[in-house]
Amino acid sequence: MSDEELAKDLGLVSAMTIGIGTMIGAGIFVLPGVAARAAGPVVVVSFVVGGVIAMVNALSVSELGTAMPKAGGGYYYVNRALGPLFGSIAGLGDWMGLAFASAFYSIGFGQYLTTLAPVPGIAFLSDIQVGALVAGSAFVFVNYVGAKETGGVQTVIVTLLLAILGLFALQGWLSFDYATLTGEGGLAPLGYGAVLPGTALVFVSFLGYAKIATVAEELKNPGRNLPIAIIGSVAIVTVLYAILVSIMLGVVPWPELSQSAPLTQATRAAFPGGFAGVAVTVVTLGALLATASSANASILASARINFAMGRDKIVTNWLNEIHPKFATPYRSIVLTGGLIVVFIALLGQDLEVLSKAASVLHLVVYALMNAALIVFREADAPEYDPDFRVPLYPLTPLLGIVLSLGLLGFVGSRELALSAAFVVGAVVWYFAYARRHTDGQGLLGEYIRTRGETMPETVVTAAETVAPESAARADGASTVMVALSNPRTERALMTLGGAIAKHEGGQVLATHVVQVPDQTSLAAAAAQRTNLSRESERLLTDARADAERFDVPVETQTILSHRGVEEVFEAARTHDVDTVVMGYGGARLAGGRVEGTLDELTRDLPCDFLVLNERGFDPSKVLLPTAGGYSSDLSAGVARALRHTVDADVSVLYVADEGETESGRAFLAEWAADHGLADAELLVETGDVERAIEAAATDRTLVVVGATEEGLLSRVVRGSLALSVLEDLDTSVLLAERPHARSVRERLFG
Amino acid sequence: MSTESMVLLDHVLVPVASDEDAHATCAALRPYLDAVERVTALHVIEKRPNAVDKAPVEKRREDAAAFLGIVEATLGDVVGVDTRTAFGTDVVETVFEEAVDADATAVAFRPRGGGRLARLLAGDTATRLVTAPPRPVLALPEAETEVA
Numbered sequence: 001m002s003d004e005e006l007a008k009d010l011g012l013v014s015a016m017t018i019g020i021g022t023m024i025g026a027g028i029f030v031l032p033g034v035a036a037r038a039a040g041p042v043v044v045v046s047f048v049v050g051g052v053i054a055m056v057n058a059l060s061v062s063e064l065g066t067a068m069p070k071a072g073g074g075y076y077y078v079n080r081a082l083g084p085l086f087g088s089i090a091g092l093g094d095w096m097g098l099a100f101a102s103a104f105y106s107i108g109f110g111q112y113l114t115t116l117a118p119v120p121g122i123a124f125l126s127d128i129q130v131g132a133l134v135a136g137s138a139f140v141f142v143n144y145v146g147a148k149e150t151g152g153v154q155t156v157i158v159t160l161l162l163a164i165l166g167l168f169a170l171q172g173w174l175s176f177d178y179a180t181l182t183g184e185g186g187l188a189p190l191g192y193g194a195v196l197p198g199t200a201l202v203f204v205s206f207l208g209y210a211k212i213a214t215v216a217e218e219l220k221n222p223g224r225n226l227p228i229a230i231i232g233s234v235a236i237v238t239v240l241y242a243i244l245v246s247i248m249l250g251v252v253p254w255p256e257l258s259q260s261a262p263l264t265q266a267t268r269a270a271f272p273g274g275f276a277g278v279a280v281t282v283v284t285l286g287a288l289l290a291t292a293s294s295a296n297a298s299i300l301a302s303a304r305i306n307f308a309m310g311r312d313k314i315v316t317n318w319l320n321e322i323h324p325k326f327a328t329p330y331r332s333i334v335l336t337g338g339l340i341v342v343f344i345a346l347l348g349q350d351l352e353v354l355s356k357a358a359s360v361l362h363l364v365v366y367a368l369m370n371a372a373l374i375v376f377r378e379a380d381a382p383e384y385d386p387d388f389r390v391p392l393y394p395l396t397p398l399l400g401i402v403l404s405l406g407l408l409g410f411v412g413s414r415e416l417a418l419s420a421a422f423v424v425g426a427v428v429w430y431f432a433y434a435r436r437h438t439d440g441q442g443l444l445g446e447y448i449r450t451r452g453e454t455m456p457e458t459v460v461t462a463a464e465t466v467a468p469e470s471a472a473r474a475d476g477a478s479t480v481m482v483a484l485s486n487p488r489t490e491r492a493l494m495t496l497g498g499a500i501a502k503h504e505g506g507q508v509l510a511t512h513v514v515q516v517p518d519q520t521s522l523a524a525a526a527a528q529r530t531n532l533s534r535e536s537e538r539l540l541t542d543a544r545a546d547a548e549r550f551d552v553p554v555e556t557q558t559i560l561s562h563r564g565v566e567e568v569f570e571a572a573r574t575h576d577v578d579t580v581v582m583g584y585g586g587a588r589l590a591g592g593r594v595e596g597t598l599d600e601l602t603r604d605l606p607c608d609f610l611v612l613n614e615r616g617f618d619p620s621k622v623l624l625p626t627a628g629g630y631s632s633d634l635s636a637g638v639a640r641a642l643r644h645t646v647d648a649d650v651s652v653l654y655v656a657d658e659g660e661t662e663s664g665r666a667f668l669a670e671w672a673a674d675h676g677l678a679d680a681e682l683l684v685e686t687g688d689v690e691r692a693i694e695a696a697a698t699d700r701t702l703v704v705v706g707a708t709e710e711g712l713l714s715r716v717v718r719g720s721l722a723l724s725v726l727e728d729l730d731t732s733v734l735l736a737e738r739p740h741a742r743s744v745r746e747r748l749f750g
Numbered sequence: 751m752s753t754e755s756m757v758l759l760d761h762v763l764v765p766v767a768s769d770e771d772a773h774a775t776c777a778a779l780r781p782y783l784d785a786v787e788r789v790t791a792l793h794v795i796e797k798r799p800n801a802v803d804k805a806p807v808e809k810r811r812e813d814a815a816a817f818l819g820i821v822e823a824t825l826g827d828v829v830g831v832d833t834r835t836a837f838g839t840d841v842v843e844t845v846f847e848e849a850v851d852a853d854a855t856a857v858a859f860r861p862r863g864g865g866r867l868a869r870l871l872a873g874d875t876a877t878r879l880v881t882a883p884p885r886p887v888l889a890l891p892e893a894e895t896e897v898a
Contacts (some may be wrong), residue, residue, distance in 0.1 A: 007795075007797070007807050007837055008798060009797060009799055010802065011800065014800045014801065014802075018802060071806040071807075071808055071809075104835060121777075143804055146804045148806075152800065152801075153801070154802075170828075201851065215802050216805075217807060217808065218803070218807055252760075297802075300802060300804060303805070303806070304806055307805075307806045307808070307809050308806075310807075319807055322809060322810065322813055324767060324768035324769075324770065324771065324807050326804075327796055327803075327804065327805055327810070328804040328805055329804065329805050329806075329809070333804075543852075653877060703847065
């Protein structure tokens, strides 16, 4: 089995059990009593309405999840589409929502635990809270040490739960009495107006389906399995809840249904005398199992959200460090665990606060996710290509927004205020911390800022106010980063960079990469700053002067690094660069040393790469050998830029098979016309490719080669370039590699 | 040096588990590098089959690249270094699978100790590595001074 297959080993059943296992928890075991007291028998409708709202959102999550199977789920989509301000709200909201939910599940665990065994209350904590604290701590501990349970365990747990609930439903059906269900006041003794507040109360029972999306990158065939698992688990759970709650209310009259352990009470009533004891114990154990599995899954999902946020620098990546022995994101787990404990201790007296706060924060995230979906579709990002599309667009996501926000109206002011405080906290966090650190601007922000003239001014100003600080630097125009390490090649590289920036109306970012030997710490290197900075200053002053010859804006920076080429990739990503120009020597220098990493890197180029092997640089006579490879768009662009800015004379060479000269000529004419080089000199040769290039290069000064296959750059770095002629030529050679379409998509989406 | 030991150490596979382990393993291996032709550094990402791992796979991959990078950077100037990242449910089994696959002549590792509790929870990899190995296994003594 390949490594890739091993990394993606979650099948449909596993995915489904994540959803169902998270949803069937305290919600169905604890809330029917509380909700029935508030709504009467129509609480069944409350559950169904909750399922419908969840289903509309599930459709949107499915589309987003198949377009971007990435860790982080909701946060990830919102951050990409709406930018880091809303990303912060979604990420922190989802995280806090999960912490509230976990606290709620733990309280549910405590409630059933106290029916099984006496637990002492301590100080201001009730016995239920003490049980919940013990349980919550245990869940955190299990996640901290990373229990080695296999997927089978989760499947067994969920199967067992479904079996227990199924058994209850069967036996309950036998004791079901419609007269008990309707009671004395009819189906809606408190009026139908009580339905939606009931939904707001029980909606926590549906949190969980979106968690499947947070592990989407580990799913086999996510394009198919993700939508089936998400939509399927919501459907199954909704039907199950409707049946279970109907039966509970048909067995125990609604005003009498227990507020803390309703399923136990209903079981006792439904099972005949002799079996009641056993049945109650089994149901109670089921409740403990269900709440534990929900809490466990939520803690796990919160670590995924932290990871995604840390990667985008919305929170510090320090949180995501993996424990060297247990291989768990222990810091993230401890912090989430701390929040859960605090929530249990401070708010655990009142189950409703916890469950509703969890629901509110999730509903806010769902609304933002639907908005993100609309932005992705409307911005028409070519990289956005979901395998699953919501039906009836744009009705479905709009309905998702309306239903999610609408339900907030029925939650109650106390919980709304609490959740609003968290949302405000997320906004404060963004402006105080994340705005300075994060890079991505989000599709919406880019869309508005690049169409500054046609947008209302207030909108543009607003977008600029909330944009991350890095966006102010990038600002639409294309950026050519020139990576300099050697004064000798400075002028050649800056000439290339300047020409391309001028041609595209962009700017140049001259970067001096100082490679520090590994034995020297970066701090020590910085201490020798005077020497270094003098050298760096001289180099960058030259660079600035060279760029100014082209009359293009130029910025400079110096990077100290152990990692050389890797750092160039990193800087290209951070500064959202469009093209990197670097020297062959610089690329080769790091060769071999970090090969493993570099292989990964060069397989996923962050932008176009131009690598110059300089031999007396002179761009006046350009030879462009092409076979129409996927990077030839880029090499043609470079040739056009040189023709436009330094009046280069361009010849295009195509090496045809023996006897195919005519068709070769036709191909080349068409290719040149397509690439704006119709007036260039067109050469068609036959025979050996290397020899033909060598012959044509003799009276020319610069050979520009587009990579014909992936990984050209990586081979340059490792010194295993197949076309050895490129190293043997007497003229300068420029290698051009453009990221594959797939990598462009990955660059934009993560 | 006899020919057997030359052959034995010809191509050594070194599993590294963490940042700190990579540094310490390199330091521990350094005294013997004269006899070593080639080093393959390996990081095994533990996977639980069909279950959601506690840590995101992407994070594990990033970390693996960093750990292996340390070995390359530290030993690369003395000896040829290859790197591998492997996924496996059983770290020890995967180490040997990779050793066979890479055609390594021996597996060299640094016993990482750990308290009894940690061994109980995380499993005692050292003991399992030296039990019925398909390739010769060397337990490296700790280097006297660790390279920071």
